[in-house]
Amino acid sequence: MTDALLGPARIFVIDDEAANLKLMSKLLASQNQQQHQLVLIQDPREVLHHYRQARPDLILLDINMPHLDGYQVMAQLKALDDPLLPPIVILTAQHGHEHLLKALASGARDFLGKPFDRTELLMRVRNLLDAQLAHKMVHDQRAALQQMVNVRTEALHQSHLEMVLRLGRAAEYRDNETGLHIIRMSQYCALLAKSLGWNDTDCDLMLHASPMHDVGKIGIPDAILLKQGKLDAHEWRIMQTHVAIGAAILQDGDSDLLQLARLIAQSHHEKWDGSGYPDGLAGAAIPQAGRIVALADVFDALTSARPYKPAWPLADAIAFIEHQAGIHFDPQVVEHFQRSLPQILAIRANNMEPET
Numbered sequence: 612m613t614d615a616l617l618g619p620a621r622i623f624v625i626d627d628e629a630a631n632l633k634l635m636s637k638l639l640a641s642q643n644q645q646q647h648q649l650v651l652i653q654d655p656r657e658v659l660h661h662y663r664q665a666r667p668d669l670i671l672l673d674i675n676m677p678h679l680d681g682y683q684v685m686a687q688l689k690a691l692d693d694p695l696l697p698p699i700v701i702l703t704a705q706h707g708h709e710h711l712l713k714a715l716a717s718g719a720r721d722f723l724g725k726p727f728d729r730t731e732l733l734m735r736v737r738n739l740l741d742a743q744l745a746h747k748m749v750h751d752q753r754a755a756l757q758q759m760v761n762v763r764t765e766a767l768h769q770s771h772l773e774m775v776l777r778l779g780r781a782a783e784y785r786d787n788e789t790g791l792h793i794i795r796m797s798q799y800c801a802l803l804a805k806s807l808g809w810n811d812t813d814c815d816l817m818l819h820a821s822p823m824h825d826v827g828k829i830g831i832p833d834a835i836l837l838k839q840g841k842l843d844a845h846e847w848r849i850m851q852t853h854v855a856i857g858a859a860i861l862q863d864g865d866s867d868l869l870q871l872a873r874l875i876a877q878s879h880h881e882k883w884d885g886s887g888y889p890d891g892l893a894g895a896a897i898p899q900a901g902r903i904v905a906l907a908d909v910f911d912a913l914t915s916a917r918p919y920k921p922a923w924p925l926a927d928a929i930a931f932i933e934h935q936a937g938i939h940f941d942p943q944v945v946e947h948f949q950r951s952l953p954q955i956l957a958i959r960a961n962n963m964e965p966e967t
Contacts, residue, residue: 619647620668620740623661625684626702627653627676635671638729639736655679659687667697668743669736674703674714685717695750698739702727791962792911793822798958799907806947807899817900820872824879824904827857839919854880854889871900879904882939894941902941906932906948909939910955915964925956 624635632651639649650661655676661667670688674681681701688696698720703710711722721735801818809817828836831853835846842850857876861869878892878901885893887905913928923931929952936945948955 621648621650621665622736623650623652623658623667623670623672625652625655625658625670625676625681626673627655628673629653631673638732655681655684658684659691662688662691666693666695669697669740670699671702671736672699672719674701674705674710682713682717685719689718695747698743700735700739702732791964792915795959795962796824796904796907796911797821798962799911799955800903802951802954802958803903803907803944803947804900806951807903807944816868816871817903820868820875820900821904821907823857823861823872824875824908825853825857826860826872826876827853827855829860830856851880851888874898875900875904877901879908881905883936883941884938887939897941899941899944902944906940906944910948911959914959 622639624632624639626632626635632653636649636651639647650667652658652661656678658679672681672684676684679687681703685699688699696718699718700721700723701714701719702723702725703714704725706724714722720739723732723735797818800821801814804814804817805811831850835842835849838846854877858873861873861876864870864873875898877889878898881887881890881892881897881901882905883894883897883902885891887897910928910932913923913931914925916922932940932945932948936942
């Protein structure tokens with residue numbers, strides 16, 4: 612037998628005749644210096660149980676058996692979708708080309724008719740074990756490489772997310788002392804998206820894309836962005852350009868994250884009744900991501916103190932959101948906001964601005 616296995620192989624011998632199992636046990640043991648682990652199975656209904664306990668390296672299988680024949684056993688094994696399904700050698704008294712073809716079509720790797728030549732059987736067993744070892748090595752190497760790729764991809768992903776978060780904070784710091792607004796707002800957005808039926812992957816994208824909703828503020832002059840009083844018509848038109856600036860900054864991003872961020876930057880100032888900007892979109896024509904961010908952004912702005920205004924009482928802010936259903940906000944998003952209020956208030960409580 613082969614020394615390439617670097618240890619004893621696990622071999623299933625499946626045959627309903629006890630004498631045949633005993634013969635195969637003696638035959639394999641007599642030629643095996645490493646004493647392979649033989650699992651002798653007389654009842655084919657027990658094959659899956661043994662297989663799930665420990666995958667074999669080779670299976671020697673009879674065809675004519677009660678309860679389950681060899682073809683049915685192979686069908687059960689194939690249904691497991693095991694990427695390392697071991698080679699199967701058919702040992703049968705059935706002769707004929709049609710039996711050979713059926714066995715090979717069912718998943719067998721080799722076929723020997725009984726009575727078989729012992730030397731020939733041992734050589735085929737050795738060759739198939741060597742091939743299975745090579746298959747294992749390739750599979751394990753591929754898995755190790757994939758693990759390395761996954762680790763590096765995750766590191767790049769985390770680095771990307773950190774960059775995105777800092778980009779969002781850079782815009783917020785121009786008119787927000789701590790930047791906690793984007794922390795609260797992004798968590799509100801992810802919570803509402805989840806409530807609306809978004810899957811976990813898309814909710815995670817929402818969590819990390821929404822902080823960039825106002826990144827275009829980087830391009831707004833301080834005299835307008837930080838003005839204490841009400842903006843005049845000219846100043847307001849300039850302020851509105853932060854949407855186009857943000858969309859331009861995020862334009863041509865090839866990742867799902869940047870594409871969603873651009874969509875949000877472009878649409879989060881649209882209003883359900885069509886009175887928003889920059890495109891005057893109305894109703895369902897506004898991307899749902901923009902509709903979610905619009906509500907979360909306004910709610911947090913109302914409930915947060917600014918140099919030019921005090922924070923609204925929570926009851927007043929909630930009443931305003933509810934009153935604006937069908938006007939500023941998507942009624943469905945308002946409904947899910949109401950359902951999620953306990954979690955929203957918990958997020959707010961956990962990310963409060965420091966007292967000054």
